[in-house]
Amino acid sequence: xxxxxxxxxxxxxxxxxxxxxxxxxxxxxxxxxxxxxxxxxxxxxxxxxxxxxxxxxxxxxxxxxxxxxxxxxxxxxxxxxxxxxxxxxxxxxxxxxxxxxxxxxxxxxxxxxxxxxxxxxxxxxxxxxxxxxxxxxxxxxxxxxxxxxx
Numbered sequence: 001x002x003x004x005x006x007x008x009x010x011x012x013x014x015x016x017x018x019x020x021x022x023x024x025x026x027x028x029x030x031x032x033x034x035x036x037x038x039x040x041x042x043x044x045x046x047x048x049x050x051x052x053x054x055x056x057x058x059x060x061x062x063x064x065x066x067x068x069x070x071x072x073x074x075x076x077x078x079x080x081x082x083x084x085x086x087x088x089x090x091x092x093x094x095x096x097x098x099x100x101x102x103x104x105x106x107x108x109x110x111x112x113x114x115x116x117x118x119x120x121x122x123x124x125x126x127x128x129x130x131x132x133x134x135x136x137x138x139x140x141x142x143x144x145x146x147x148x149x150x
Contacts, residue, residue, distance in 0.1 A: 043090060043111050046083045047074045056112045065108070065122045067129055068150035074111065077150040088143050098137035101127055 043052065055073035059065040071077050076087060089095075091110055093103050105123045108115035118126065130138040130146045138146075 043087060046079060046087055047076060047111075051075050052111050056108060056115050059108070060116065062116070062119050063121055065118055065126070067126050067146060071147050071150040076147050079147075081144065084144055084147050085140060088140055091143075096137075098139050099130075099143065100137045104138070 051074045055070050058073060059070065076084065079087075088099070091099050091103060091107065093106075093110075094100075101123055104126050105118050105120075107118055107126070109117065127136070127138065130142050132142050132145070133139075
């Protein structure tokens with residue numbers, strides 16, 4: 001600890017910050033942090049847990065995943081652009097502004113920790129369906145268009 005009462009250091013190091021409307025928890029002071037350590041915000045802040053469970057169960061079998069069907073089942077296609085953007089930011093694990101192939105492979109696990117990874121074929125199909133400019137990744141506008149078309 002840094003002196004004083006045992007809890008003083010914890011309060012200084014465990015802070016909640018606001019950044020672009022997303023709350024996250026970090027163990028770094030504001031002056032030295034570069035990216036959030038872990039998000040407090042969860043997919044279930046925007047989507048019903050029961051809808052997520054139903055959608056995950058519907059694509060348990062390998063090669064059964066359809067992004068548009070999944071978006072429809074979890075209710076994402078009915079959300080506001082702001083809510084869709086917040087979900088996009090959760091899916092963009094490396095905060096690059098894009099959802100790349102490796103992030104797509106783990107797509108379902110963002111919705112449910114025990115969900116399976118997408119197969120290589122499902123990942124390629126997802127990328128092809130969302131990557132309208134053929135740059136090998138899905139940007140915010142592409143993601144939004146794909147969600148809204150579901």
